[in-house]
Amino acid sequence: MSSSKMTWFIFILAFSFLQSQASRILVSKPAPATGFVFPQVQSTVLPDPSPFFSSNLLQTPLPTNSFFQNFVLNNGDTPEYFHPYSFRFSDSSLTLSYPTRIATSASILQNFTADLTISAEQTQTQQQHQVVSSFSDLGVTLDIPSSNLRFFLVKGSPYLTCNVSVPTALSISTTHAIASLSSDTKQTKHTISLNNNQTWLLYSSSKIGLTKTNPSLITSDSFSGVIRVALSPGSDFKKVLDQFSKSYPVSGEALFTEAFGLEYQWEKKGDGELLMLAHPLHLQLLSVKDRNVTVLDHFRYRSIDGDLVGVVGDSWVLKTQSIPITWHSINGIKEKASIPDIVAALNKDVQAITSTPVSTTASYFYGKTIAKAARLALIAEEVGANNVIPTITKFLKNAIEPWLSGTFEGNGFLYESKWGGLVTKNGAVDEGADFGFGMYNDHHYHIGYFLYAISVVAKLDQAWGLKFKDQAYSLAEDFMNINRQQNSNYPRLRNFDFYNLHSWAGGLTEFEDGRNQESSSEAVNGYYSAALMGLAYGDTNLTATGSLLAALEILAAQKWWHVHQGDGIYEDIFTSQNKITGIVWSNKRDSGLWFAPPNASEIRLGIQVLPISPITEVLYSNVSYVKELVQWTAPALTKEGVTDAWRGFDYSLEGMYNKQDAFQKIKNLSGFDDGDSLTNLLWWIYSRG
Template sequence: MAKLGLYMHRHAGHSGILRIVVLSDSDPTCESIVDQFSYCYPTSGVPVLTKSSCVEYKWEKKGWGDLLMLAHPLHLDIISIRKFLKDTIEPWLNGTFNGNGFLYESKWGGIVSKQGSTDSEADFGFGVYNDYNCHIGYFLYGIAVLTKIDSAWGRRYKPQAYSLVADFMNLDSLSNSNYPRAGVLAEFADGRNQESTSEAVNGFYSAALMGLAYGDTHLVATGSTLTALVIQAAQTWWHVKEGDNLYGEEFTRENRVISVLWANKRDSGIWFAPSDWRECRLGIQLLPLLPISEILFSDIEYTRQLVNWTLPALGRDVVGDGWKGFVYALEAIYDKESALEKRRNLSGHDDGNSLTNLLWWVHSRGDKLEIQHGAEGKCYWTRFLSFSSLIAA
């Protein structure tokens, strides 16, 4: 107070609420606005996250009249996010990324990375189209967000953005000899395989979001349809529920998720971890954590089974906090208080998540009463095809 040149004098006769307002502007209009709302004051407040694409605040107040709220300058955060996205995405699209970038590969007619074009193991095999839709999906997600908050940037890089989409999705019915690819060129004895279903979902989901950002209803419809089909496939073939008879009895008893599904076999281990690293097996089928993840794991009873199957594995010394975060994210679907308490012990997050993203996810889950009455697990595409939570993610 002293730094502002203001002083407070104690008066022995006062009892009650004292409100202090410091105006940074000498404009008398500001003072008149404060006077207008001076008879009502808040005593407590909580955020309400029950409505789709909306954050509201519920206030307990005393006095009469309306409550005056001072808005946080969120535009400053938007400016920071826009700069970060431009700095990280733009060099890939305009060819200025130092040492790497996108280029056209004429043999198969697709877009690969410079490093991947000379090293089949670089960039997770992007040069040989390994997990192609998964990799491009991350770029499309960022492009969708940046286009939404900076339409001029989106118009400038629209040709590049649509070239990425068309490289793994059919955008029209015209004949094209360069058919979109989503799998590696390498041959395996057991045929083609798929590990991360959630990253595949992200690829098509991000394409639909990009359609929203550009006002392209055809791309929205195509991306949404493919997203729904991939989710259905994941829930059918990768999610192993107790008592299911799709797989053998012993396998079903020991596993709650398929790690890698091949044309001719199923794997419990993943490419980078053994089968007993269950937190990785769960995480690779969840990351990145998105609004659409709620639909991918809309079967709450199965989600509970998967988490309970995974939790004992977190007792190992080598378990990273990033993988724990995904386990707690799924736990939040049916017990967000427990998940929130466990989250406080995390010191880091995986690349498919962040502290802000995890907090948004946990706090936006329904409470136990809602779950018991079936309020969770309902699919409304308009809810998940929105930009309300993209910034947090």
């Protein structure tokens, strides 16, 4: 065993030991009890949450990147996708769609069609739209007060579940024609066939009389109780749906039970076992032996993320392989003779970056600049160039402290209590400033860069780290908080979607295709940086939480951002033209970017790679895929207008299988991404196998 592998082996043993001593449920450090660390501000651009949340929830931090975000923005009538159905609220009703999937060479999307709309007689209640009465990691409960309807929307349920609180007449309409309506003798199971070849089953907790009133409308007699509606994609599905129709989830929690493990626990009502649906990454991680669950491989629904498969069980255990969270290269620099090259570049880069203050006031670019400097400090440490570390450390302290102390001129972090979280000074008055940070867009990206730099300084200067520990943790908790306490300053895991197993970046903006995330690699960097902060402060819980989230984000990127022909996730017409996505939406896959067209494949590659650090090797561990990706991108590198900054990411990946050629290309670069440097790329190339 090599010395580098031995070091990593010892790290794993130590990490496992520390984890065994930690609490069964991992909880990161709570916010300081003395009050808010950052100055408070009243944002002038954030929407008002009060029309869509019950009064008791308004006293707590609210989700800003959740799977139900469209339901609480503007008019609340834009759909959200819940696997396997899309839902839309409008006019005191809920419409569900089993969306059709449309694939082209440029995109894959799911088309919303009003398959069934459920409404009821309205009372005189002034509140006409839906109100969130509770939410959890895996579901949300919405009430329509004017209609006596309560909907339990839980991700991955093959049924829509609705509770009718008092006797009320219901209406079920469709944009299609109703071919037939039939009921069993007890009038608790009803079959609705539509002329688009869909068959829907409606189950009721007690007798309900349904009448086809016109070709597209069914009405009921007065009813109170629970109804469940499910699409039956095939005749053999009906028996399964019948069998599990009486047990329904009302919420679901995701528990951090052990290192690199996550457990789903649903709160359910009714009788019998619970039937839910798992997407392909769930199935990859699902530990059948750890829980009494049964996978129904034949019971499948289509989805934007690949086939959803039935799983029977009241809880699931998901386990992933551990990943290395290291300051330096995972396997060390292979060629010691290369160190003078790195040191020569290091001296020049340190001089260039530390000779003047950071020129930007934008939180994203500022964060990238200080993270770039922090990378230089760690590389200097790895190659033994300790003489430049004090210069870098001084620069980082001077650059970071004004943001942590609230004295930075031109911008800074502030706390707003309407939704519960950090905004920037500029973002509090301009929704477009800092790429929408004030609208809760991209928090794990921006703050991730700050955490990386803070962690490096705290590692190098423990006294400084302790001095600014409260501010550092407050930054981290903005997107890393996993507490459920109502007195927390931040919502639970602002960006991470526990069902999808990756993050969303879109913030408090309404989108027709739901949540979205462009840069999967910057999401990985955010959680990786939080894990490093745990190492810097000796916080095993934070390191474990950050490590797990980084591992899941990596697996999700490899599943849905990295495109593989023939794996059954995406259609051939899309995979034949794309090796990597531009933007992953909850209801769409797009080859374009927010800032570049689909044919800018070099930018598509770069935005899914940056920033380059030790964790990049884990994200791009499939070298055969890396080779395909680099070759797919190569023609774009010769186009007019392509900059060396983007070429650098392509050459870096090439270095994983063609080290010598990539080295020569990198040496000839005349420019680098604003978060990258020649030193960093040489370190990367020389630490390849």
